[in-house]
Amino acid sequence: MSSASRPRRLRRFLLFLVSLIAVLLAAVSGCVGWVYVDAAVSTAGRTEFRNELAVPPLAESRVEPDGTRLFELDMRTGSKEFRPGKVTPTWGFNGDYLGPTLRARRGEQVEVRVRNGLPEASTVHWHGMHLPAAMDGGPHQMVEAGATWTPEWTVDQPAATLWYHPHPHGETEDHVRRGLAGMFLLDDELSETIALPRNYGVDDLPVIVQDVTFRGAAMDGAHSMFRDVGFLGEQTMVNGTLTPYREVGDELIRLRLLNASTARVYTFGFDDARDFALVGTDGGLLDRPATLRQLPLSPGERAEIVVRMRPGERTVLRSNKLAAGLDFWTQRFSGGDDTFDILQLRAATTLRPSPGLPTALAPASTPDGAGSVTERRFELDLSGINGTPMAMDRIDFAVTRGATETWIVHNRDGMPHNFHIHDVQFRVLAVGESAPPPHLSGPKDTVFLAPDDTVRLAVRFDGPADPDTPYMYHCHLLWHEDLGMMGQFVVVEPGGAAGRPAHGHGH
Ligand code: C2O
Numbered sequence: 001m002s003s004a005s006r007p008r009r010l011r012r013f014l015l016f017l018v019s020l021i022a023v024l025l026a027a028v029s030g031c032v033g034w035v036y037v038d039a040a041v042s043t044a045g046r047t048e049f050r051n052e053l054a055v056p057p058l059a060e061s062r063v064e065p066d067g068t069r070l071f072e073l074d075m076r077t078g079s080k081e082f083r084p085g086k087v088t089p090t091w092g093f094n095g096d097y098l099g100p101t102l103r104a105r106r107g108e109q110v111e112v113r114v115r116n117g118l119p120e121a122s123t124v125h126w127h128g129m130h131l132p133a134a135m136d137g138g139p140h141q142m143v144e145a146g147a148t149w150t151p152e153w154t155v156d157q158p159a160a161t162l163w164y165h166p167h168p169h170g171e172t173e174d175h176v177r178r179g180l181a182g183m184f185l186l187d188d189e190l191s192e193t194i195a196l197p198r199n200y201g202v203d204d205l206p207v208i209v210q211d212v213t214f215r216g217a218a219m220d221g222a223h224s225m226f227r228d229v230g231f232l233g234e235q236t237m238v239n240g241t242l243t244p245y246r247e248v249g250d251e252l253i254r255l256r257l258l259n260a261s262t263a264r265v266y267t268f269g270f271d272d273a274r275d276f277a278l279v280g281t282d283g284g285l286l287d288r289p290a291t292l293r294q295l296p297l298s299p300g301e302r303a304e305i306v307v308r309m310r311p312g313e314r315t316v317l318r319s320n321k322l323a324a325g326l327d328f329w330t331q332r333f334s335g336g337d338d339t340f341d342i343l344q345l346r347a348a349t350t351l352r353p354s355p356g357l358p359t360a361l362a363p364a365s366t367p368d369g370a371g372s373v374t375e376r377r378f379e380l381d382l383s384g385i386n387g388t389p390m391a392m393d394r395i396d397f398a399v400t401r402g403a404t405e406t407w408i409v410h411n412r413d414g415m416p417h418n419f420h421i422h423d424v425q426f427r428v429l430a431v432g433e434s435a436p437p438p439h440l441s442g443p444k445d446t447v448f449l450a451p452d453d454t455v456r457l458a459v460r461f462d463g464p465a466d467p468d469t470p471y472m473y474h475c476h477l478l479w480h481e482d483l484g485m486m487g488q489f490v491v492v493e494p495g496g497a498a499g500r501p502a503h504g505h506g507h
């Protein structure tokens, strides 16, 4: 064997190695490219609206001798034909999918008998409701399979579009995605007299928006590659109706938009770019209507809009690309490039005239930040808020009943998040250095944060104090919440200290 052939062999081997690596790199980048291209979904402009929009029924209730309004909610398994001939297993309240719309009036005492007919423990949380911590339905109020839980409280907040959904720690995404969600509407003297459309199911429509993917007959909750935000579905539905249309017979139509998706952010607008009036946010009416063409709504957020219809026309509520300044990778893999036809409105050939929109709506009900006694900072990161994941037996801090605080929330992560606080409606004082845009100018309980965003919130907890039972604050991208992007606080009397969470169920 000549000694000259060894370097030659080595050179040949190196050449082979280099080409192998080049081929592998090309294959990997080809895959990534393919995954990137494949990641965007769109139904905008190519939807045939085949199904009449379902409107969740108003929940029946009865008023007991002491004046308490009693509702019953049954959590159960079921099935639903979202598509003809395909029977999909689902979960729902009092039915197969989603739940009835609860409706109560400010000042009323309400009681809800929640029966868990599911094969596993869950909870029901009243998102946006001001109520005692023990009635909140968070992860400390688990309802075992077969058990009943009966919270009661007095409605004491302005008219609003709230909602309810399960909140079992670690399982919230799964339980909501299977179909457990419903609206909870609050009325007050103002909302019952003001000139806004308010004929439920006629000119005042609940619009519960979810995204969904079907695999065969079943709903598929798998997270696709690089989707750090969680589950993103291929198509949308409203109130459990795919490709929905609704015939309307009034000039002004109020849409109560609820983003009940687990991770997807929508940017609502109409296909003909018409403007609409924003009249309410999470916790109630704005001080006056704002004219908009686009309205972003992240998971858990609500907005009430009023759109003007002309006789005989059709218009489509759409979701457009997200304009939040995300880098192109994050934009694509968090669903920011996706567009959807959400709901088609079909106006009758003659429309009932609606009174013009009032120029003033509701006086401000949230604290304005004056007299704030405490400033708290919240750093958002997938690994936890302020660096630690949620622990059921750790209360992160105590707030004093009745004191106004300033909460500064910063997204230090590379992906979008949002921030939800239980029990309150807060005011957004600033987004970065700027005054809040119209869609953040009303009462809020959930706010979206793109990477690097900072918001300043004025919050006040009016009690009652309960040092042992925490409320939650968390990212409402439900998979993030399940992973532990959540913390707990208690409300205490002046000078009081946090106690210990009652030893209960949960993880
Ligand atoms: Cu809508 Cu703590 O949740």
Ligand code: CU
Pocket: 125, 126, 127, 128, 420, 421, 422, 423
């Ligand atoms: Cu909540």
Ligand code: CU
Pocket: 416, 417, 418, 475, 476, 477, 480, 481, 485
């Ligand atoms: Cu998050």
